[in-house]
Amino acid sequence: MDAYKQIFVAGSAAPLLSQPDPLRRKGFDLNLVVDRITAEAVDVLSFTLRAADGAALPAWRPGAHLDVFLPSGTQRQYSLCGDPNDVSGYRIAVRRIANGQGGSVEMHRLRAGDALRVRGPRNAFTFVDAPSYLFLAGGIGITPILPMVKAAGPRGHLIYLGRSRATMPFLNELPGAEIRADDETGIPDIADLIARAEPGAAVYVCGPPPVAAAAERTMFAGNPTGSLHTERFSAPPVTDGREFRIRLARTGQTVRVGAGETALTAIQRAIPDVVYSCRQGFCGTCKTRVLGGAVDHRDRTLPAAERDDHMLTCVSRAADDALVLDL
Numbered sequence: 001m002d003a004y005k006q007i008f009v010a011g012s013a014a015p016l017l018s019q020p021d022p023l024r025r026k027g028f029d030l031n032l033v034v035d036r037i038t039a040e041a042v043d044v045l046s047f048t049l050r051a052a053d054g055a056a057l058p059a060w061r062p063g064a065h066l067d068v069f070l071p072s073g074t075q076r077q078y079s080l081c082g083d084p085n086d087v088s089g090y091r092i093a094v095r096r097i098a099n100g101q102g103g104s105v106e107m108h109r110l111r112a113g114d115a116l117r118v119r120g121p122r123n124a125f126t127f128v129d130a131p132s133y134l135f136l137a138g139g140i141g142i143t144p145i146l147p148m149v150k151a152a153g154p155r156g157h158l159i160y161l162g163r164s165r166a167t168m169p170f171l172n173e174l175p176g177a178e179i180r181a182d183d184e185t186g187i188p189d190i191a192d193l194i195a196r197a198e199p200g201a202a203v204y205v206c207g208p209p210p211v212a213a214a215a216e217r218t219m220f221a222g223n224p225t226g227s228l229h230t231e232r233f234s235a236p237p238v239t240d241g242r243e244f245r246i247r248l249a250r251t252g253q254t255v256r257v258g259a260g261e262t263a264l265t266a267i268q269r270a271i272p273d274v275v276y277s278c279r280q281g282f283c284g285t286c287k288t289r290v291l292g293g294a295v296d297h298r299d300r301t302l303p304a305a306e307r308d309d310h311m312l313t314c315v316s317r318a319a320d321d322a323l324v325l326d327l
C-alpha cells in the first residue's frame, strides 16, 4: 500500500479520541538526490536521500514525514525512519503495491543518483513524553514507529505485526521487539495486545485500519489514563454521511456522492486524474473552489479565510443536498 497515511493523533487527555493534529506546520522545499537504495524486506525498499548540494538537512523529530513529489507529479507522504540526529540525510521506506495508486510503484523505479523534490519534514504524528510506551506496528507501519522506539529506549515496548518475517522491514534494527508474524503465531487479537499497556502509557499504533480501529475501541474501554496515537494507511471510513450531489461547473456533469463515500471518490469517477494525496484532510492537495452550496467542513487544515469558498474534497461534504465545484 502506498504510504499516504491517514493520521489521527489523540491528545494525552482521557478518554481518547483520534483527531487530526492541529499543529501542522509548513515544511521546506528541498531538492534531494537518492543516495542509496536498500532492500529491507519483500517488496520494501528504503531510500536514503541527501541534499543535492550536500548541505545539512532540516532537523526532524520522530513521527515526522516528507511530502515527496514524484517525477510524474504524484505527491505522496512517507514517514522518516532514519536517525533524527543525522542531518546529512533522510531515510524513508516504501512497500511496493502493484495495484496501488501508483506512488509506490514509481518510487520503486527510482535509482541511485535520481533527483527528488520533497517538502518537509512535517510532523502530524507527534511523539509525546510519557512514563511508558506501547508501540504497535503493522508491516510498513513500522516506519514512523522505528525512530520512536529508539527514542523511548527502555520505557518502550514494541509489538511488531506482519504476515511473515520476510515481509517485515528493519527487523535487524529492533532486537528488543516482540515479533508477531502471522505464519508463526497466527492472527493476533489487537485488543489483547493493547490491553497490555501500563496505566498512563502512550500507545502508538501504525498499521491497517482494522488495527487502529481495534486499538481505539480497546483504549476507550480499558485504559482511561493513557493516550492513543494512531497513523493509518488509508482513508478513514465516512461517518454520519448523507448522500448529496456535486455539479462540476466546468464540465456540466453531476456526480452523486453516496452516504458512505467521499466527495473525492465520487469526483474521481468523472475526473480520474483529479489531484489528491493524503486522502485524510491534512495535505491540502485536493482543495477545490466551491461555487455554490454550503460545505460541511470535516478538516482542520483549511484556513478560516478559505472556508467560505473552498473545501477539501477528500473529507468534507455538502451540508445540504448539493454543491457546485470549480472542476
Ligand code: FES
Residues within 6 Å of the ligand: 276, 277, 278, 279, 280, 281, 282, 283, 284, 285, 286, 287, 312, 313, 314, 315
Ligand atoms: S488529499 Fe490531502 S487534504 Fe485532501
